[in-house]
Amino acid sequence: MNLDSVIGTFIAESQELLQQMEDALLQIEQAPDDQELINAIFRAAHTIKGSSGLFGFDNIVAFTHVAESVLDRIRSGELRFDAELIALMLKVGDHLAGLIRHLASGADLAELPDSVNAHGQELVAALSRYLQPNTATTAATTSAATPSAPLSASSDGLANWYLSLRFGPDTLRNGMDPLAFVRYLSTLGQILHIEVVQDHLPNLDEMDAETCYLGLELSFASDAQASAIEGAFEFVREDGSLHILPPGAPLSALREVLEARANEGALQVERLVRCTKVDAAALVPEASTSVATSATQQATTPTPDASDNRAVATKETPRANADTNLIRVDAAKLDQLINLVGELIIAGANTRMLAQRSGLLDMCESAETLSRLVEEVRDSALTLRMVQIGATFNRFQRVVRDVSKELGKDIVLQISGGDTELDKTVVEKIGDPLTHLVRNSMDHGIEPADVRLAAGKSLQGVVRLNAYHEAGGIVIEVSDDGGGLNPQKILAKATQRGLIAEGQQLSDKEIFNLIFEPGFSTAEQISNLSGRGVGMDVVKRNITALRGSVELDSTLGTGTCVRIRLPLTLAIIDGFLIGVGQSCYVVPLDMVEECIELPSEQLAGQQHLDLRGDVLPFIRLRQMFDDQSTPPRRENVVVVSYAGVRAGLVVDQLLGEFQTVIKPLGKVFCQVPALSGFTILGSGAVALILDIPGLLAQVTQNGSMRAATQSSPLRSTVQ
Known part of the structure; x- marks a missing residue:
């Protein structure tokens, strides 16, 4: 029996129970007499106490026993939840979460800092006030009923x-x-x-x-x-x-x-x-x-x-023999499974290539069957890592509650799309950026009560979290019904800081993007929440590290919406393989709209083509990557789109769909804006994965393909 593994299970279950306890406490503010919520809070505390006793964590048992006793009096009707008691129980949950984190770090509970022990004693003293009998009759009744x-x-x-x-x-x-x-x-x-x-x-x-x-x-x-x-x-x-x-x-x-x-x-x-x-x-x-x-x-x-x-x-x-629908699996084991599936995909691609070269029909059929089965294994393995984002969204109920009290504002959080699924790794890493955006909406977005009244708005401000699938990825929106952003104020601040030239003309979208510059802030006062110019640039950097993008829309007087686009998974994708000279590149398949032949009349230096009446800018990958090979007589255009923006990629060859195992770039190449990773082909060669959102952002920012192609070329090191 591995005791560390068992204690790890206890820690994970305790963290889940504490989250359930917090969720119920936040809900009970609206329904203080809801017996089902009261029972849920009691069960969470009771289970943590019982499990802690089994492992000899006596200080957790002693602390939780006091909280459980108060909850038991609430359950029996002797006490009733009010704002003060709810706030106290939330602090109790925070203290228990700290003790559990201390255990998770491998430390001994006997080595807790004095400040933590002192805080625990303060909470016990506060809880003990609720355990004093209201009348002598109550005490006598209790004594008689429980000898x-x-x-x-x-x-x-x-x-x-x-x-x-x-x-x-x-x-x-x-x-x-x-x-x-x-x-x-x-x-x-x-x-x-x-x-x-x-x-x-x-x-x-x-x-x-x-x-x-x-x-x-x-x-x-x-x-x-x-x-x-x-x-x-x-x-x-x-x-x-x-x-x-x-x-x-x-x-x-x-x-x-x-x-x-x-x-x-x-x-x-x-x-x-x-x-x-x-x-x-x-x-x-x-x-x-x-x-x-x-x-x-x-x-x-x-x-x-x-x-x-x-x-x-x-x-x-x-x-005892009942079927169990759910099992708990260590995330590290899932990561190992995904890595092995990735290696299996690469080996399968090699087998398929060798079968095609052999020209043997039976071998080709076997290779196709293997590829199909590997694809099914891949999809099943990736599904295991998918979790609903609702659990992450629900944690912000506490953030909104605490921050609104600190700011003295009446703010409610509305959640939609909580059943949207994405990779567990993405969910874990999106928490901090979302926290900053939610706090920003509450501090900068939602106006004070007198300003809202003067504008004819409800006293209660609204912050919304929404998630939905789009084009093989996920979109997360953080919006508010506050005062919105003033483009002229942002423009003046950017000019003052030297981010743009005096009198430079920018669209509203370009002005809003200035907010993501390091150190940029329009706050007139520094608060505990914001105003130091640190945050939005970090948000963008963290989202970009997840191969995502972030954009901002705002209407003055109406509100602001920050939109985050993320891939569903960071491990394996369906790709479309293209060739330029002797190099191969991969485009995410869900971003490919169609493939067309580049008209010969477009070869004389033009950067746009007419696609059924629409003007389509295109990017010559040969020039972008400084490929010195001679272009073929016939070139192709891969039409890609992302977040409503379209462009064409001029390539030599269309090599078809390809199961792509994403591998991170090294430190030398990780900052290259046009690349998001690389993969291994069946032949053992390396193919670079194109960063389509980054390429399209470059097209949009420059306004023309000429500016894009005249920028410093990116020499491909993969041949």
Whole structure:
């Protein structure tokens, strides 16, 4: 059993539970009496506490226990959520998240900084105020309802908790230690009596060190809630057989336990009597005939082995064999799978090329079948890495809540397109740019209340997050209904900083793009959120690193929209292979509209052609990459489009579709604007992947192809 792996699972699950807890707390602001949300918050805290106890993280257990106690009072109706308590619980979640991150870094919780411990104590003190009974009646009722001292059994039922536990054979393999449950129970109350059930231990030579053969019978005095005790066994319930009876349970409940433990016969009757102090005469005569029969046959019946125990556990817990729809897989394993699929694609391309060269029909057919299967494996592997962006969007509810309070503005976040899927790597790296854009919209975009009223707007500002698929990629929009951008103000600031010449004429779109220049800011005052000119250039740089693009639209007085375009995956794409001289290049297939022959009359230095009535600028890749080879008599144009902009690429050869494994460029070439990566062809040669958004942006910025081709040529180093 790998303990590090099990703790890693605990950390991942705890982070998910804390996110669920935060989401529910934000929703409960609008519905403070929603019992389903209250239960969800309680379950998250309770599960984290129970799991922490199993691993011996006592400080997490102690801290979460206080929060859980407050949540339990809310659940029972003694307390009610208000703004102050919600804010406190959000801070509790933040503190727990910090402890979990500390664990994830490999550090020991005993080595927490003093400031973290002090903050935790402050939160415990704040929570403790909610645990003080409102009246003496409440305290008396609570004391009477949940006895904390051992009591004697009566004929009416149990005096204390009774637990009959049979751990499943895979308990140890799943990272659970039966002794950890005993230690955890001792933190909730007093264990009065405990017996180890070892009826199913095999002979020493038949024993498996990783198989659990034991059970427990114990009597337990505690004033804890039933959910706290039952929740401790949440992770072993499916693999084992558990019976947990509270104080006051009738004798009929004990008889049901004997019925379930019929295969253990008289031994179980004796254990139950010793644990509960119940009168055997009152219990056994009324028990079911199966128990009586089992007791009389116990002397002649061999002790059931582990396989028999497993059969009983399976019968009592049918969920143990239930199909599970979801499994947790380490992201590193998925990355390794994608890398291997990439190598398989390259090997498959080589096989296909060799088959075509051989001229053997059977070999060509086999190579085509292999290519088709590899393509299916590729699609399936990439699907495994696809996640919905909604989880990332939902995290901004907290950002909007906190920042709006800091700014003193009433702002709501609206989310759409949360079910849009993209690569997990992209989702992880898009978080920081989105955070900056959302905060920017709230600080610069949404106006103060008096300004909105004067403009005839609602007092409540709106920030929107939207995502949708477009042309084989994903578009993410961050928009607001604020005051919009003033082009003249941006132009004046850019002129003042020397970014543009005095009197230079720019379109609104070109003016808005100045915002992405390093250090540019129109804020008149520096705040905790913005105004230092650091941010939008970083946003653009991070998006560009993901092979994406960012653009901005704004209408003065109406609002602003920042639009981010990203590829669905950073690993493998469908490409279109083209040739120029002895070099090969790849264009993303979803950006290719059509291929046409370049008319001969267009060869005399012109940079545009008439495509069915539309003016189409084209880029001569031979000139751009300074290829000195002689162009063929017949050249082709690959029409590409991205974000509504079209252009043509003049090439020598159209080599067809190609499954492209994207590999990053080295440090020397990573800043070349026309390239986004490279791939390996079946022949072993290298093909450069063209950065179509970058090329089209160059065409748009210069306004003509002449400016583009007269810029410094990019000499291809791949022949």
